[in-house]
Amino acid sequence: MNEEFFIISLMESDIGITKTNVAELHLISYTENKCSLISSGAIAKKFISGLNYPGMIFAAISALSYGIADFSGGLASRKSPVSAVAAWSQAVGILIALIAVPFISGPSPSLQTWLWGAAAGLSGAAGLSFLYQGLAEGRAVIVSPTAALTGAALPVLFGVLTGERPDPITWSGVAIALPAILLLSFERSDKRGAVIKSLRTGLIAGVGFSGFFILLSRTGEQSGLWPLVAARSASVPALLLATIIRRKPLILNKGSRRATLFAGTLDMLANIFYLLAFRSGMLITAVVVTAMYPAPTVILQRIVFKEKLSSLRIAGLLLALTGIALIGLG
Numbered sequence: 417m418n419e420e421f422f423i424i425s426l427m428e429s430d431i432g433i434t435k436t437n438v439a440e441l442h443l444i445s446y447t448e449n450k451c452s453l454i455s456s457g458a459i460a461k462k463f464i465s466g467l468n469y470p471g472m473i474f475a476a477i478s479a480l481s482y483g484i485a486d487f488s489g490g491l492a493s494r495k496s497p498v499s500a501v502a503a504w505s506q507a508v509g510i511l512i513a514l515i516a517v518p519f520i521s522g523p524s525p526s527l528q529t530w531l532w533g534a535a536a537g538l539s540g541a542a543g544l545s546f547l548y549q550g551l552a553e554g555r556a557v558i559v560s561p562t563a564a565l566t567g568a569a570l571p572v573l574f575g576v577l578t579g580e581r582p583d584p585i586t587w588s589g590v591a592i593a594l595p596a597i598l599l600l601s602f603e604r605s606d607k608r609g610a611v612i613k614s615l616r617t618g619l620i621a622g623v624g625f626s627g628f629f630i631l632l633s634r635t636g637e638q639s640g641l642w643p644l645v646a647a648r649s650a651s652v653p654a655l656l657l658a659t660i661i662r663r664k665p666l667i668l669n670k671g672s673r674r675a676t677l678f679a680g681t682l683d684m685l686a687n688i689f690y691l692l693a694f695r696s697g698m699l700i701t702a703v704v705v706t707a708m709y710p711a712p713t714v715i716l717q718r719i720v721f722k723e724k725l726s727s728l729r730i731a732g733l734l735l736a737l738t739g740i741a742l743i744g745l746g
Contacts (some may be wrong), residue, residue, distance in 0.1 A: 471697030474689045475705035476740065481686035483712025485679045487720075490713075492668075492675035498548050499664035501676050503655045506541070508680025509687070510648040513641055516688060522640020529639045533646025536631035541651035543567070543624020545658060550617035559618040561598045566622025568597055568707035571629045575700035582700055589742030592735050593704045599732030600710035629706075632691065633699045644687050701743050708736045 485505075492501045525533075543563070550559035572590060582590070628647075635643040659666055668676055686709075694702035711733055717723045725733075 471693050471702060472705065472740070472743065474693035474696060475702045476708075478686045478689035478693055478706045479708040480712050481682045481689060482706065482709035484716065485682035485686060486709065487713045487716045488675045488682065489679035492672040492679060495672040496667075496669045496676070497665045499659045499662070500666050500668050501672065501679070502544060502548065503652070503659055503666060504668055505676050505680035505683060506648060506652050506655055508677055509684035510645065510652060512681050512684040513644045513648060513688070516684075517641045517645065520641050520688070520692075522638055522642055525639055525642035525646065526636075529635050529642055530646045532631055532635045533643035534650035536628045536643065537647030537649070537651035538654055539624050539627030539631055540647065541624075541654050543621045543626075543628065545655070546617055546621035546624060550614055550621060559614050559621065562615055562618025563621035563625060564597050564600075564707060564710060565594065566619055567625030567629070568594060568703055570623065570626035571633075571703040572700050574626075574630050575698060575703075578699075580698045580700050582698060586701060586743050589739045590700065590704050591739075592742065593708065593739030596732045596735035596739055597707050597710065599728050600708070600714055600736065629690070629699070629703050632687075633694050637695050641688060641691070644684070644691065647687075648684075705740055705743060708740065711736050 489501055489505060492505075547559065547563050550563070572594075632643055632647070656666070686706075690702060690706050693706065696702075714725065714729055714733070718725055
């Protein structure tokens with residue numbers, strides 16, 4: 417029995433060869449009754465290279481930062497008015513963005529970049545205002561999950577309409593991740609209130625958040641972080657003006673300033689990593705993974721306040737992990 421030496425490529429279209437004589441490459445042996453041998457290392461390398469590492473990592477960091485920022489903002493709101501915490505945390509974001517601009521270089525921003533960024537900032541500020549209003553006046557059990565789900569679902573629809581076509585594995589991850597967002601934000605409550613009003617407020621807040629994600633995605637890839645500077649330059653004055661018109665306090669009480677500073681810093685970092693995420697991949701996957709931000713908040717509440725995790729939230733965490741894994745494989 418004569419031995420013939422050759423290697424069979426995993427992807428002929430990628431590597432461009434099917435058989436190579438061992439005299440030239442000195443690879444592995446093949447016999448008539450044995451399959452070709454391909455090292456497990458090569459298979460693993462091929463598998464790993466298929467993952468959308470940059471986009472997935474950026475989106476995951478964004479979700480983590482958003483979640484910790486929300487938790488820190490919640491701590492600050494226990495000692496200071498929500499309006500003051502929101503306004504000052506947004507103001508901190510401008511400084512963080514300006515500090516980070518030189519590290520993620522971009523040309524001088526065009527008028528179009530400023531307009532897209534400013535529109536995104538105003539949309540996000542509107543979403544934040546309606547969310548806080550709904551949490552204060554309505555049922556958090558309805559407002560929070562509705563806003564989170566709407567904020568993720570509309571950008572997915574926009575991505576499809578603008579030509580994004582994820583593969584089936586990615587779509588399966590998105591299909592699992594969207595209900596995970598709902599479960600992570602859901603809380604049981606015995607309170608009875610204006611359900612329709614709370615639902616409407618949550619939807620409006622979600623539209624505002626989705627507008628932020630979508631409008632920011634329209635900025636040029638070479639614009640660096642200037643869109644975020646433009647967004648904060650528009651949102652901070654809008655929030656301050658709204659707070660003054662409503663005659664809400666703007667003073668941060670002692671014991672909440674560090675938490676507010678931390679929340680504002682992480683919120684801007686989350687925005688930066690979201691920007692990098694959709695520029696490294698697709699809007700659909702970036703938004704869905706970023707929208708997992710309730711997960712870190714839930715975990716921190718469990719660790720810090722010893723809050724019991726409901727079965728729904730545990731299911732949400734498991735679905736979130738599964739969805740992110742499938743999106744990464746896609």
